[in-house]
Amino acid sequence: MGSSSSCHFLALSLCFFLIFFPDLSSSVKIPGWLADKQTQGSVSRLKKSVTFNPTRVTQLSWSPRAFLYKGFLSDEECDHLIDLAKDKLEKSMVADNESGKSVESEVRTSSGMFLSKAQDEVVAAIEDRIAAWTFLPIENGESIQILHYENGQKYEPHFDYFHDKVNQELGGHRVVTVLMYLSDVEKGGETIFPNSEEKISQPKDESWSECARNGYAVKTRKGDALLFYSLHPDATTDPKSLHGSCPVIEGEKWSATKWIHASASKTLNIWWAVKTVLDFVGRVAKHAPLHHRTCPRSQMKSNHANAVNWGSHLHAFLATFTPLQKDASFLSLKCSSSLKLLELHHQYIPPDPHHHHHCPMGRPLCCDKSNVKRGLWTPEEDAKILAYVSDHGTGNWTLVPKKAGLNRCGKSCRLRWTNYLRPDLKHDGFTPEEEEYIINLHKAIGSRWSLIAKQLPGRTDNDVKNYWNTKLRKKLLKLGIDPITHKPFSQIFTDFGNISGLGNNNAGNHFGRRNIHYNNNKKMMLMSKSEPSTIVLNESSSNNNVIMNPRTGFVQENSNLYSNPSWEFLPQFQVPNQEIIIQPNPNLFSDQVNSSCSSPSSSTITQLSSTVQQQPQIITTPSSPFSWSEFLLCDPISSPDFPQEPDNDQGMFSSTDSLTLAENETTVCQINSTNEKKFENNIGSDDQAINNTPAEASSSSGSSFVDAILCQDSEMSSKLFELLDTSFD
DNA sequence: AACCAGATCAACCGCAGCACG
DNA sequence: ACGTGCTGCGGTTGATCTGGT
Numbered sequence A: 001m002g003s004s005s006s007c008h009f010l011a012l013s014l015c016f017f018l019i020f021f022p023d024l025s026s027s028v029k030i031p032g033w034l035a036d037k038q039t040q041g042s043v044s045r046l047k048k049s050v051t052f053n054p055t056r057v058t059q060l061s062w063s064p065r066a067f068l069y070k071g072f073l074s075d076e077e078c079d080h081l082i083d084l085a086k087d088k089l090e091k092s093m094v095a096d097n098e099s100g101k102s103v104e105s106e107v108r109t110s111s112g113m114f115l116s117k118a119q120d121e122v123v124a125a126i127e128d129r130i131a132a133w134t135f136l137p138i139e140n141g142e143s144i145q146i147l148h149y150e151n152g153q154k155y156e157p158h159f160d161y162f163h164d165k166v167n168q169e170l171g172g173h174r175v176v177t178v179l180m181y182l183s184d185v186e187k188g189g190e191t192i193f194p195n196s197e198e199k200i201s202q203p204k205d206e207s208w209s210e211c212a213r214n215g216y217a218v219k220t221r222k223g224d225a226l227l228f229y230s231l232h233p234d235a236t237t238d239p240k241s242l243h244g245s246c247p248v249i250e251g252e253k254w255s256a257t258k259w260i261h262a263s264a265s266k267t268l269n270i271w272w273a274v275k276t277v278l279d280f281v282g283r284v285a286k287h288a289p290l291h292h293r294t295c296p297r298s299q300m301k302s303n304h305a306n307a308v309n310w311g312s313h314l315h316a317f318l319a320t321f322t323p324l325q326k327d328a329s330f331l332s333l334k335c336s337s338s339l340k341l342l343e344l345h346h347q348y349i350p351p352d353p354h355h356h357h358h359c360p361m362g363r364p365l366c367c368d369k370s371n372v373k374r375g376l377w378t379p380e381e382d383a384k385i386l387a388y389v390s391d392h393g394t395g396n397w398t399l400v401p402k403k404a405g406l407n408r409c410g411k412s413c414r415l416r417w418t419n420y421l422r423p424d425l426k427h428d429g430f431t432p433e434e435e436e437y438i439i440n441l442h443k444a445i446g447s448r449w450s451l452i453a454k455q456l457p458g459r460t461d462n463d464v465k466n467y468w469n470t471k472l473r474k475k476l477l478k479l480g481i482d483p484i485t486h487k488p489f490s491q492i493f494t495d496f497g498n499i500s501g502l503g504n505n506n507a508g509n510h511f512g513r514r515n516i517h518y519n520n521n522k523k524m525m526l527m528s529k530s531e532p533s534t535i536v537l538n539e540s541s542s543n544n545n546v547i548m549n550p551r552t553g554f555v556q557e558n559s560n561l562y563s564n565p566s567w568e569f570l571p572q573f574q575v576p577n578q579e580i581i582i583q584p585n586p587n588l589f590s591d592q593v594n595s596s597c598s599s600p601s602s603s604t605i606t607q608l609s610s611t612v613q614q615q616p617q618i619i620t621t622p623s624s625p626f627s628w629s630e631f632l633l634c635d636p637i638s639s640p641d642f643p644q645e646p647d648n649d650q651g652m653f654s655s656t657d658s659l660t661l662a663e664n665e666t667t668v669c670q671i672n673s674t675n676e677k678k679f680e681n682n683i684g685s686d687d688q689a690i691n692n693t694p695a696e697a698s699s700s701s702g703s704s705f706v707d708a709i710l711c712q713d714s715e716m717s718s719k720l721f722e723l724l725d726t727s728f729d
Numbered sequence B: 001a002a003c004c005a006g007a008t009c010a011a012c013c014g015c016a017g018c019a020c021g
Numbered sequence C: 001a002c003g004t005g006c007t008g009c010g011g012t013t014g015a016t017c018t019g020g021t
Helices: A004-020 A041-045 A075-085 A121-134 A165-171 A267-287 A297-326 A335-348 A379-392 A400-404 A410-421 A432-445 A449-454 A461-478 A489-499 A505-514 A553-558 A567-572 A604-609 A628-633 A647-653 A676-691 A694-700 A705-712 A714-728
Strands: A028-030 A050-052 A057-062 A065-069 A111-114 A145-149 A155-158 A174-181 A191-193 A216-218 A225-229 A243-245 A248-250 A253-261 A535-539 A544-548 A579-582 A617-620 A669-671
Touching: A057 A216, A065 A216, A075 A121, A075 A145, A075 A174, A075 A253, A121 A174, A121 A225, A121 A253, A379 A400, A379 A410, A400 A410, A432 A449, A432 A461, A449 A461
Parallel strands: A535 A669
Antiparallel strands: A028 A050, A057 A065, A065 A225, A111 A145, A145 A253, A155 A243, A174 A225, A174 A253, A191 A216, A191 A243, A535 A544, A579 A617, A579 A669
16 A cells, blocks of 8 residues: 555545545445346345445455454344354364365364355345445355354464365355454454565554464454455455464354355356446445545544545455456446446556556557457456546547557547547436437437437437437337337328328428438438428528428428538538527536527427526627537427428327327527528528428429439339238238 | 347448548 | 548447347
């Protein structure tokens, strides 16, 4: 603990403690999150809250990492365990170094027995508490062993990790030992760490036995529990964890031991541990985010010791646990969980700023596809990226692999960072609000995932895209809503019939204006793959409505307004030399947006809008680009003047499903243009777009997009109708 | 327990835009 | 004008997970 990094850690852990546990008298409750469906087996019994008090934990030693929990067991629990054991004691055995079998040995002269797991409620509660304290799942623990040392009995110094391959392969190394003292011992019986670096500095008076003077020693105090790690942070065995039980000189010693393994074969268990740690940190962090609080000096002083201890305990766990990520089983975990753990790990073990990876000179690694690594990222690779970015920041990703010592393409590094490692990312599930927001945005702008993601802090385009493709799209389909057009299928069929000259003209107009889309010349599709809805902009100076339909080929083909710049490239759209007065709208998710549109609608988003900012904001935008944020937060559906959707439209959206789609919402963005001339011209063309049939619209500006589609693909249309007929017969 | 199919999601691919020389 | 390199984006893939039989 003497290095600068240790000091760094110490400060961090101090803050951690003070932030998380401002009230030292309070306990930390581990609630019933273990009831999660993925925690099965014995863990599932942990449905009740498990209470333990982290303030009672003190760090005894850092090499080996050892912690003492004062009063871990009550007197009654200690006595109960002794009662369970005292009639069943047998001579203690040790594991043979070669065979792994239990054999008698003179190094261990105590007697003992094993309880059954969850043998009774008391035992189960203790096991639960151990799991909560260690962050390690119950399944990874052996049954509790009760030991009895009478006068002169001892356990010579030994390691808890295995030397034999049999045991190592059986359940992995014993990573953690929790040694609970069930009785006081008048003299002797101390637990001793002969190799501990702290042994010299530990003061010892006459109350200690001679044996105890040979190492760092822990006195046997009824109810206390000693926790120590047998593995290094790099998962190698820690020789400093050598420990033993000094001979009892006066009295008798009762203890209970719980060994906990790190079995690579137990994916579920590792998952549990990750979840437990993250849940623990997450719950306490809710009350005081780690990065947004400072540590009051007064509290620092009084709580210093405990702060260090508890923080270092977490650190000790993370240091031991994180190497498990090397295991294939860990990698098979949901990456979000393992990554969070990794992030947490880095909070407590900051990357060494002096450690840089240097690549050999020569050809850059990137884009040499025959040699660069591909596929899933390992925690080590992640750590390299994180370390690199923390030192150098982002940018010039092609150099990152070389500088960070990664055999990856720069593009792959960039994606890993942007989609996963960025600290501002959320890794939990989408909320219903986000879900609704995505649907509304998709309805408005189609599959522009990056734009949608920008409106959802902490989400990436990949996240949104995947969520749409796997969840939302299917959800809409279930509701009978076309996920492309966001219209009920029944209406789509009607509209298609109309636009093909087979049905009602009015409906056909509507459809032609809003739902035909040619998808980037890649695929001919009947419906727009990413069909935006019409936006109604209310030009305040003229009170004329401007209908904007981003990305619709029809409008592009027929409107001067949108031909340059095109709605297809709306993010770059600029309105030169004008002030835009936009009705305030809430920024539901992000404070990046400072203005938006009034929207007297029924949607959740727009309902919320009325609760904030009532003062319109004036934004002068002589050169700034059009704000997609503002546009997106407008609910881009139809104006009151706009022809109403057919009734069946509403019917579909009034589903009892959680999706509350705003089909009949009205959005009015008021634009005060100083470039009225231009807008008036544009308004003219748009009015045509509103009121004309496709045919009429086309007549005003040559051949229409819709006509083009229909001409080019009439054969496809007829085939589709055949298909539809077949489907609904 | 074994198998299978569907779901999930991290990662990849290829293209386009942009800056720069 | 052209080539090159970097970045952003949307579509797709494929390994893994999950749940049902």
